[in-house]
Amino acid sequence: MQADAAALPLRAASADVLVLAFVLFLLPDARLAVAEAARVLRPGGWLLTATWGTQLNTGADIVVREELDAVGAPTFPVLVRSDSLTDTPDRMAVLLSGGDFDNINTSSRPLAATLDARAALALKTGCGILGWRYRRLDAASQEAVHRRAAERLAALPSEAFIDRSKVLLTTARRTR
DSSP states (O other), rough: OOOTTSSSSTTTTTTEEEEEEGGGGGSHHHHHHHHHHHHEEEEEEEEEEEEEOOOOOOOOHHHHHHHHTTTTOOOOOOOOOOOOOOOSSHHHHHHTTTTTTEEEEEEEEOOOOOOOEEEEEEEHHHHHHHHHHHHTSOHHHHHHHHHHHHHHHHTTGGGGEEEEOEEEEEEEOOOO
């Protein structure tokens, strides 16, 4: 089910498992989503989350961003986010322990995703902040970004396509 994390369309204590994958840090206040998770989970139910520990730019990110800037793509709006509540195991523990959860376990894992130039360009222009900016361009500007970025990406070493961001995977059990 896809829904607003702070207003889930579920009855209280009706779910055994709730997954919040790459969403908590995007919310203005992650505490609201945690309270909502506690509401809908049965006692003993599990909350599973994935958040960014660190999100790093790759060489491909830099190239696509520069090409978007060159054609005057609009900047992404500044959003209020909850990164400071979710970006370390200790912060996740504090966030969840205030929401009727115990057995909180967070592991940090390297993303270590490796793409080639073609896949990186498709990803960077298809989703996330860069994709948002790309989709707001007219067709001619999109073509210019795609063509110039593809040329530049083809010249990058394979190291420039490794995403070394850290992902935090957390599990927590609802206590009551």
